[in-house]
Amino acid sequence: MGQNFEEVRESADILIVGGGIAGLTAAVSAKEKNPDAEIIVVEKQTAGYGGKANKGGGVLQYFDLEHMKPEEFLQYHVHAVGCYLGDQDVMKKYVAMNNEMIDRLAGWGVTVPQVKIPTGPMTFMFGIDLDSTLKMAAKARKLGVKIFDKVPVSDLLTDNGKIAGAVGYSILDGTFYVFEAKAVIMATGSQNYRVSEMWSCGRGDGIAAAYRAGAEMRNTEFGNFGQLFRKESLHEVVFGENNMYNRLGENVTKNFRRFPEADISATALREWYDQMSQGKGPIYLHQPPRPDDGGFDKIWPRPYGGPFWKEQRREEEGKDKDMEVIPGLVGEQSPVRVDIDMKTSIEGLYAAGDVCYCGSGGPGAVPAPPGRNRGSGILNAVFNGIVGGESAAEYVKSAEKRTLNEEQIAKLKEDAYAPLNREEGIDPVDVIDLIQDVMCPVENSIIMSKHRLDICMRKIAKAKEMVKELKADDLHGMLSCHEAEAMVLCCEMQMRASMMRKESRGWFLREDYPMMDNDNWLKWIIVKNEDGEMTLHTEDVPIESYDVQPLKF
Amino acid sequence: MLHTRHKIEYDPTNCVGCKLCYKACFIDVIRWDEEKKQPIFKYVNECAHCNYCMASCKKGCITVVPDYSSQSYRQSFDMYR
Numbered sequence: 001m002g003q004n005f006e007e008v009r010e011s012a013d014i015l016i017v018g019g020g021i022a023g024l025t026a027a028v029s030a031k032e033k034n035p036d037a038e039i040i041v042v043e044k045q046t047a048g049y050g051g052k053a054n055k056g057g058g059v060l061q062y063f064d065l066e067h068m069k070p071e072e073f074l075q076y077h078v079h080a081v082g083c084y085l086g087d088q089d090v091m092k093k094y095v096a097m098n099n100e101m102i103d104r105l106a107g108w109g110v111t112v113p114q115v116k117i118p119t120g121p122m123t124f125m126f127g128i129d130l131d132s133t134l135k136m137a138a139k140a141r142k143l144g145v146k147i148f149d150k151v152p153v154s155d156l157l158t159d160n161g162k163i164a165g166a167v168g169y170s171i172l173d174g175t176f177y178v179f180e181a182k183a184v185i186m187a188t189g190s191q192n193y194r195v196s197e198m199w200s201c202g203r204g205d206g207i208a209a210a211y212r213a214g215a216e217m218r219n220t221e222f223g224n225f226g227q228l229f230r231k232e233s234l235h236e237v238v239f240g241e242n243n244m245y246n247r248l249g250e251n252v253t254k255n256f257r258r259f260p261e262a263d264i265s266a267t268a269l270r271e272w273y274d275q276m277s278q279g280k281g282p283i284y285l286h287q288p289p290r291p292d293d294g295g296f297d298k299i300w301p302r303p304y305g306g307p308f309w310k311e312q313r314r315e316e317e318g319k320d321k322d323m324e325v326i327p328g329l330v331g332e333q334s335p336v337r338v339d340i341d342m343k344t345s346i347e348g349l350y351a352a353g354d355v356c357y358c359g360s361g362g363p364g365a366v367p368a369p370p371g372r373n374r375g376s377g378i379l380n381a382v383f384n385g386i387v388g389g390e391s392a393a394e395y396v397k398s399a400e401k402r403t404l405n406e407e408q409i410a411k412l413k414e415d416a417y418a419p420l421n422r423e424e425g426i427d428p429v430d431v432i433d434l435i436q437d438v439m440c441p442v443e444n445s446i447i448m449s450k451h452r453l454d455i456c457m458r459k460i461a462k463a464k465e466m467v468k469e470l471k472a473d474d475l476h477g478m479l480s481c482h483e484a485e486a487m488v489l490c491c492e493m494q495m496r497a498s499m500m501r502k503e504s505r506g507w508f509l510r511e512d513y514p515m516m517d518n519d520n521w522l523k524w525i526i527v528k529n530e531d532g533e534m535t536l537h538t539e540d541v542p543i544e545s546y547d548v549q550p551l552k553f
Numbered sequence: 554m555l556h557t558r559h560k561i562e563y564d565p566t567n568c569v570g571c572k573l574c575y576k577a578c579f580i581d582v583i584r585w586d587e588e589k590k591q592p593i594f595k596y597v598n599e600c601a602h603c604n605y606c607m608a609s610c611k612k613g614c615i616t617v618v619p620d621y622s623s624q625s626y627r628q629s630f631d632m633y634r
């Protein structure tokens with residue numbers, strides 16, 4: 001049946017997978033650097049409308065680089081947030097490019113307000129409107145970038161170990177696409193397991209495609225971002241860590257957040273679990289009233305996002321009378337390993353944005369974004385997009401044309417359509433349900449132990465078996481099958497790396513190894529697909545070569 | 554967020570067929586009927602009530618009605634409540 005779908009072949013110098021803020025920034029930056037390069041963006045939904053940059057607060061981090069040096073922020077970040085596990089050069093480069101990035105965004109048509117609000121001793125924030133991705137999509141089109149919507153990429157093509165393009169299919173009519181390219185930039189966002197609504201477009205199929213092609217993954221254990229949500233309306237709570245009260249009226253998280261900058265720590269979620277276990281729950285939030293994003297409109301006029309935030313406020317109004325809060329998994333696994341130029345471990349393959357935030361090593365021992373670094377999600381995507389777009393644009397100038405391997409294409413096509421061709425099989429929702437069962441409870445992904453991780457591994461083994469039998473009724477279902485498969489893979493990478501890391505560091509908490517262990521665990525865990533087998537090994541963080549070292553007492 | 558019971562109410566009276574609701578959906582809940590020039594709310598049980606379709610519609614044709622009881626963050630303490 002799959003074989004009957006029409007096949008279309010396209011070729012470009014650079015193929016960008018994902019039309020969110022990272023992919024569009026990469027497209028525009030690559031075109032500006034190398035106007036002769038032919039560039040295609042292929043997007044699973046609709047470029048400029050898809051992704052997450054238009055679903056949130058639009059808050060961007062700002063550094064006053066006239067009065068502070070990137071090295072000063074690095075000092076704070078490495079000690080308080082990254083906990084020595086970061087690639088400090090990447091973080092320094094991100095901070096140093098801050099003002100340039102904002103100027104370039106403005107040059108591309110994004111409205112950047114002048115007023116910045118301090119968020120700590122070294123950082124400020126400001127809010128952009130939610131139409132930034134639309135502006136970027138318009139800019140990309142104007143520069144001659146070709147965009148394909150409603151075409152998820154299912155796998156990458158290789159030619160003698162180098163990237164050669166990608167394959168995908170239209171979810172509207174099933175057309176099979178073969179994209180030949182000298183360079184591919186993955187900008188497909190993070191893995192969020194379809195749990196938290198606003199983050200639910202992050203389903204990890206881009207991560208899975210990169211993994212299958214042989215790209216290395218790093219920091220997969222930091223895909224456990226969670227935050228507090230109000231129990232009734234399930235709306236997220238920001239900056240609430242210090243104000244958690246148990247059933248006895250005790251403030252159980254006093255001074256968890258000591259100053260405005262470092263927000264959302266895993267310890268507040270752990271405390272929820274501890275209190276609930278002791279029978280002292282439920283947990284309520286007694287928070288002084290503060291302006292929400294809507295309130296910020298008085299400071300930063302944002303007409304496009306206005307109706308969107310108004311709907312959010314209408315929805316939650318009056319719902320949370322007693323303000324009970326529960327943790328919710330967001331996920332944000334972003335493990336594709338890239339170097340400081342956004343190159344992955346496969347020649348010609350680059351990555352940008354949420355697909356590789358932790359994989360870049362930049363944020364250190366935190367899931368990201370925001371990685372306790374508010375306003376760094378969109379900006380990190382812009383940072384990666386500029387750097388990755390320009391690196392790829394440079395690379396394709398001298399890279400030779402690729403040869404497509406027809407056997408590889410035929411096999412990947414068969415794999416892609418397999419769920420549609422099965423007469424009977426398993427609903428992808430059943431697989432995702434099992435994976436959520438593993439990922440969601442705080443005691444599995446936030447405060448872990450060997451015993452509980454063992455149980456998770458057994459469930460994952462079952463999910464892996466189910467994946468072989470996935471069945472789709474239509475093309476939408478076929479995409480769900482691929483996403484379900486990616487969730488199983490990402491969950492396995494997360495849990496196996498979590499088993500391996502026998503310490504607690506930053507956001508990563510093990511009940512059975514509660515201390516940070518700089519003697520044995522200043523190491524990255526690298527996950528890789530070797531001939532179909534998932535392998536894990538460690539690599540020393542080159543801490544001696546970095547600016548900041550752990551404190552010695 | 555699996556198989557929710559959120560509803561999307563659609564009143565075609567003022568719809569101008571601009572396609573913005575279809576484009577706004579980031580998870581393929583909304584499809585487009587090219588003949589009728591109207592949205593098809595094809596996979597509503599996957600709606601994440603992000604409200605972007607509703608906020609994008611300049612003519613007020615769409616209302617998203619969330620049913621929070623159909624969502625859960627699946628903490629294990631839920632079962633002891």
Ligand SMILES: Cc1cc2nc3c(=O)[nH]c(=O)nc-3n(C[C@H](O)[C@H](O)[C@H](O)COP(=O)(O)OP(=O)(O)OC[C@H]3O[C@@H](n4cnc5c(N)ncnc54)[C@H](O)[C@@H]3O)c2cc1C
Pocket residue numbers: 017018019020021022023042043044045049050051052053054055056057058059060061151152153154187188189190198199201202205206352353354355369374375376377378379381
């Ligand atoms: C509710 C919320 C609030 C937020 N608030 C802020 C904030 O105030 N400030 C901030 O800086 N950050 C914020 N963020 C984070 C920020 O939005 C993200 O970090 C940023 O948008 C990531 O951009 P991206 O392009 O890397 O990924 P995404 O925005 O996820 O885009 C990825 C794109 O790739 C597409 N795609 C995925 N898989 C495939 C495939 N296989 N083939 C083709 N296309 C594919 C997706 O459809 C999507 O369009 C928030 C996020 C959310 C959800």
